[in-house]
Amino acid sequence: MAIINDLIGNFGKYHLWLCILIFPNKFGAAFHQMSIIFLAPPPVYLCPNNKTCCDDPVYDRTQYMRTIVTEWNLICGRAWLKDLTQMAFQFGVLSGSLLFGIASDKYGRRPTLIISVILEVFSGIMTSFLPNYWSFTVARMFLGISVGGLMVVGFVLVMEYVGKCRDTVAALYHVPFTVGYMLLALFGYFIRDYVILQLSISAVNIILLVYICLLPESPRWLLVKNKTVRAIQLLEHVAKINNLPTGDIAQKIELYQLEHIRQKRGTFIDLFRTPNLRRNILVMSFTWLVCSYCLYGVTYYISHLAGDVYINVIASGAVIFMGCFIVIPMMKFMNRRTSLVITHVLSGVCLLVIAVIPDGHVSVGFGCLGLLFTQIVFIIGYLYCSEMFPTVVHNAAIGICSMMARVGSMLAPFVADFGEFGEWCAPVAFGIMPLVAAALGLLLPETKGCEMMLTIEEGEALGARPTRRPETNESIGIT
Structure with a gap:
């Protein structure tokens, strides 16, 4: 649909505003995907009689006051459980990418992205207060589902607005993730308790709830779903902000919809x-x-x-x-x-x-x-x-x-x-x-x-x- 960018431009003020709106959700993705570094660092501990493993080790809490390893004794034969926690999270990301991707095609980019944000904030904060390993792991899986939805749907929404500069925007889309990863080191340095750390990196994402008021829908999705009137209104709004003519947008879109022969959609x-x-x-x-x-x-x-x-x-x-x-x-x-x-x-x-x-x-x-x-x-x-x-x-x-x-x-x-x-x-x-x-x-x-x-x-x-x-x-x- 090259007609979209013919009408609203390839990258203007509205595109910049949309990037500023969408890109910050990658901070939360980085926080949660990489937080396992500080949630489950290698422990230092001593066992009675200098044993290698025991049920009641004495942990060195000089560097970390409390981690999921020290909280639930994830050492020796239980050490694999800390990797299982991260595996469950990444399985959630996989599931969220698929589920929210399908949902965004059916129900739209805007509602699925908003639901992803709400789920991320809720599950992230809830994870902070769960009392045992298995509830913590299950909650992190749901947190991963939300992160998967945010990353996939956010990327698609941005790409469906920008034009010929998509290669540059696609590269810059990864910048907030790397910045978030570096900021995570600061969170980890100043917060040595995993409960407070998890709560902190989750609470900062509350700002993304502004999506409920500000997030636009994709004009391409609206046209594919034959929501022509809404698409025209949105395109006129974007074109006006980008200082482009709006007078003939309705006529061009309606003509395009009449002449366009939809290709048969394929499957995997x-x-x-x-x-x-x-x-x-x-x-x-x-x-x-x-x-x-x-x-x-x-x-x-x-x-x-x-x-x-x-x-x-x-x-x-x-x-x-x-x-x-x-x-x-x-x-x-x-x-x-x-x-x-x-x-x-x-x-x-x-x-x-x-x-x-x-x-x-x-x-x-x-x-x-x-x-x-x-x-x-x-x-x-x-x-x-x-x-x-x-x-x-x-x-x-x-x-x-x-x-x-x-x-x-x-x-x-x-x-x-x-x-x-x-x-x-x-x-x-x-x-x-x-x-x-x-x-x-x-x-x-x-x-x-x-x-x-x-x-x-x-x-x-x-x-x-x-x-x-x-x-x-x-x-x-x-x-």
Whole structure:
């Protein structure tokens, strides 16, 4: 629907205001996704008679007054339960991405995003006061559901407003998450009790309740649902704020609705019917899984390497932050496949180096570099996936890739704890995967400078012929 941006512009004052409104929800996503670093840090304890394990250990509370580990004795044979808590949260994110994604297509972006915010605030605050491990874990799963909805629906809403600058906006969309991750270190530094920490990072999200009053609906969704009058009113409002003419919007939209022949919508099954689409979705799904697996796992791993945990978190967050800006010129001037493969290789090499050097500041540095390249490839993957699949199965492709990313993030905490089997185990387990993803990435077709596809046939032909027509409209199509 290139007509939308013809009428309201590609990026004006209203688009800027919308980004300012939507982007802050990524702070809460970062707080809750990465808070496990301070909710369940490695404990220091003593047992009677110098035993390794016991039922009544004496914990060193010098650094942390109370954590979920010390509260419920998640040590020795129960140590896996702290990883299960994070796994349950990430399973919630997976479920929320799917459930709220489907709901937003049926009921609209605005109501589903508002419900996500309300659920996030309520479940986050409730989690702070629950008295036992299992109720805490279940509540965090519902918190994850809300976070999944916020991230997916918020991203879709922004992308459905902006035009040709979507690649830049897509990269900047990740900036608040990295800033939130660094701010989490400050919360953790000043708040050493997990109950107060969980309550604090949840309470700050109350500000997002302004969505009830200020959040707009997507004009694209309104047109798809034949809510033409509401769409026209919204487009006229946006165009007026962006200092664009409004006189002929109604006529153009009504004419478009009359002339537009709606394409038959596809399903996720269509992604697996034909060989090229099947190859593309399998490789992209694995790419997203590896990115999430490395990003969350290595972040957790290096936060507890030698040195101050708070400095480690800020350092790793800073390099991820830089990745959000480094990737912009890369996407402008480099081919998608080339940049994807190169950054995967660099990420894998950096992580493997950690396995052969002593634990210390150098290992933290290589870990941060690995995170930098992982963040870059993650952002490229968002754009690449958006360009690779035709409109009729676009949402299905994004949904599958998002689901696989959550699988990676669920596996990550368990792999980060491989250190008990040997210091080299976790870095090797993280480093090999990007190298495998790089090799598979060579199978993907190039999409830079190509127009958006509409049909399954066009999607299947991508990569089967040497060239395609240059792109004339939007670089990312979310309908």
